[in-house]
Amino acid sequence: MRRLAIGAASSGALALIALTVPAAHADTVVGDTAVSNAVVNGGKNVVVGTTNKVTFKVTFTASDPSGIASGQTYLYHGTWSDPDAFWTQDSPSETTCTTGTTVTCTSTYSIWPEYDLHYSAFAGTWHVGAYAKAKDGDSAKRTDLGTFHVQRYAKLTVNASPEPVTKGRTLTVTGKLTRANWDDRQYHGYAGQAVKLQFRKAGSSTYSTVKTVKTDGSGNLKTTVTASVDGAWRYSFAGTSTTPAVSATGDSVDVR
Template identity: 60%
Template structure:
């Protein structure tokens, strides 16, 4: 019997609201069916902007000695599928994956999902997500995995930089300001990311490598400010290493002419 799932709003967040037989309590295996090679979004974190939606593709391999009849993946955030805080089912009409037969025992399966701001994405669900997956064989065997693959869903980050004055005399002080913001899925805007360590870096004109000068922290509004002594023509930038909920980002270098 196929597993079907629907997504419904619960207190402003979304949750997987219905899962029917076979029950989705934990991993289950009947027979020799297998799921392997699960890949989400090409192996990269899923990064979503402040507004709009993001299409996410999941691929995997399913095998059984009798061949694969059908398969279904579900994306969710939570300790397990029964306690999912939010999630997404495949965009197909019945929520299942499209499985293409490779040979008598093996199929490659693919499903596309939509993650959308204020639909199944709010700020508190950024971070680690999981793929629940089930593959059913032609002979009635099946395998069900509560966590077939873990992946990250992150809030898009932006980083700016401005070095001044420019031009500047050698040995004088340069003030480098900037701002680190990230998508706020609750409001559909970009807001400052406070208390984050960000590296101030410099690349001398004619070279290709940035070197870290110092590390500063963003204030409550995400603002950055640091001072350095002017030594040579070159580019200043801020560099953020990222967190589990927010991807790494580098500001475009700002050139300063030193006289």
């Protein structure tokens, strides 16, 4: 896979010079070849932390009466004419296509944060494009077949105290919401985010929301509740376009 993370040091125009020939121009169709229906990661967001490799597939449909000889996909952040990050394949062999006149082509991407995501600003909406070459020499390329999200992996903790607690007494529930920072490959607090405090009664498998708490400038959470019955407390974050949803593992409290 060709990895191209441009950032502020290089311009998108210079970066596009390095792309493979099918990617060097805008949308093109030669003959009766067509590409459509691009899907990234099975329709799910691509979530990347600070160190671990993340592998996912991109599929698209290609058709031509003569059959499809090869395919290629493109993933980019920003605009096609001036992307600030761009991923594609080094060779046609990295994308496989089924046989027939209408086929499914599949590309496999492996993303390493230290090589492919140098800036947290790359989180959010990305675009997907695709190219197919037919056996008779025709071809088609679409540079924007849809969008998907690349997100910064998140962590959420919870601690309810004191444990055990006397019925009717105050229970303090603390926690912290952090997410991957691709600039320094560390985890930092996610400030100003609404997080739900939820409770699951002992013997139940369902959590119910008790209140909503906002993280402080360091991503910390703190609130109080009145202890009434045994059960587990957790914080749950719904996520944003740049950060996935995450729930803390419940902290069980014995109420006496």
